[in-house]
Amino acid sequence: MPPARPRVLYLTDLAYQARGRRYCDEDIFLTSRLRADFDLALCHPRDAAALLDAFDAVVVRNTGPVLAHRDAYAAFRERAAARGTPVYNPLTGKADMAGKQYLLELTAAGYPVIPTVDRAEDLHLLPAADRYVVKPKLGADSLGLRVVPADGVRDAVGPAAGDLLVQPCVDFAYEVSFYFVDQDFQYALHAPDTGRRWELVPYEPTPADLGFARRFIEWNGLDHGIQRVDACRAPGGELLLVELEDLNPYLSLDALDDRRRDAFVTAVTASLHRFLRSGTASR
Structure with a gap:
């Protein structure tokens, strides 16, 4: 049998x-x-x-x-x-599975992420920008995400701390995602048109790109499972983490x-x- x-x-x-x-x-x-x-x-x-x-x-x-x-x-x-x-x-x-608190932790630890704070009194720690992204810690699929001008960001955060994140609005060249199974890299995709971020095409990562993505996979410490590292190419040419999806990443x-x-x-x-x-x- x-x-x-x-x-x-x-x-x-x-x-x-x-x-x-x-x-x-x-x-x-x-x-x-x-x-x-x-x-x-x-x-x-x-x-x-x-x-x-x-x-x-x-x-x-x-x-x-x-x-x-x-x-x-x-x-x-x-x-x-x-x-x-x-x-x-x-x-x-430790990443999106537990909410977006990890963006604060990675910022504080000096990882290459879009700088993030969650209190109005910490806004001075962010790079100066004309616009800021304000989003809920428990958000997903851009639910609740707002882009606000610099003169309105303090009011957007409000007096309550802990439930919103604030980041400078990065004028990035494109977004790129790296897909892993367990600790092994599988493929990468990017969106060459920033206005059509879900129209993805294959991307051949450089060794430096893969080193960037692997830092976050190693930080998360999952021995098993599917993870997606989302990043953007900043104006200076460096990659910055946008999101580490470790719960139910769409795979494209x-x-x-x-x-x-x-x-x-x-x-x-x-x-x-x-x-x-x-x-x-x-x-």
């Missing part, structure tokens, strides 16, 4: 509407390939806690912003921890050729097998 195949609960919101992207197409493609190795069922994040008992592991993919279902997400995390159910990506990520697989797409699927399949063998749980 053949050995039982791992049973995987794949979290996604196939109805989520994203500007310029169809999340559902990516998950339909990826699950069609993962079924070769796993017994797999798709599940909306609101149903995850109730269905966990029937599966060996959970894969969190294109679920949309957690803000849309915070109570259900908290119940899922609590249930997974209580059962010891492995969750991929592991729920120990439709921007890859067949060879790179197949290589990515192979890497994720192998990573999931290693993850399940390791016994790494969600705690």
